[in-house]
Amino acid sequence: MSRSYVRACALNEVPEEGVLAVVIEGTQVAVVRSGGEVHALKDNCSHSDVPLSDGEVYEGVIECWLHGSCFDLRTGKPDGNPATESIPVYDAKVEGDEVFVSLATDSQGAPR
Template identity: 60%
Template sequence: MSFVKVCPLAEVPADGALAVEIGGTPVAVVRAGDDVFAVNDICSHAEVSLSEGEVYNGTIECWLHGSCFDLRTGKPTNPPATQPVATYRVKVEDGDVYVALGSDD
């Protein structure tokens, strides 16, 4: 698995998200408090950008229909979404955010 530098941490809004693309994959880099997460940026329900939604209580909310996704697991926490979004490994080094799309195995 290889980490890719996606942005400076300072570009990710506090309790918000930033849309980036890694090799053609849309990714939402999300700050929730002191934690940084990365999830697929496309809602599993309506195919709109999650990075444009609100971040609160460890979730990101789709702005179109209100589905929320757990930032740790990608699982929806309320309808109408029923399918999870992919989550990705994140590390922050020297003020920059790195994301790995691959799995651990």
Template identity: 55%
Template sequence: MAFVRVCALSELETDTPKRVEVDGTPVSVVRTEGEVFAINDICSHANVSLSEGEVEDCAIECWLHGSSFDLRTGKPSGLPATRPVPVYPVKIEGDDVLVSVTQES
């Protein structure tokens, strides 16, 4: 599994998503509830950026139609979205936030 540095931990404001790109994949990195999460930045319902939405209770809300996705699992918690979005492993090394979008073989 290849991890890529996406930002500094000190750059992440609590409950404020940050959009990054990892190996061509749009990712929303979120610091909330004392942890850092990485979730695919594209809503599975409407193909819009999740990083423009709000974060609450370990979920990110799509700003367009209001679907929320669990930052731990990617599962939607309500309509109109019915399909989950991918979540990615995160490692913190010092002040570096690293994310992997590659699948283990």
């Protein structure tokens, strides 16, 4: 199955060990750089319904600014309370100086 990628931003717009909020096809997405890799996640904490892009990025996680829930950048899984539900993770790739994200979903409607 071929994925359709959409330009999200320029790579230099995403801070090292940081996050940039973008909207792709009406979906709020957090584009994150950590450990030299680029990730894309739904920009919404599964616990408190606030933007994750306002939080901190470190050691492969993004931390929600409101209650401290941390989510794995690769899987979207929380590492403990208060969040108990994963957040959607999207495929991201860098081509040249641009970041592209695919919002493609599986047969159950889940990202990837």
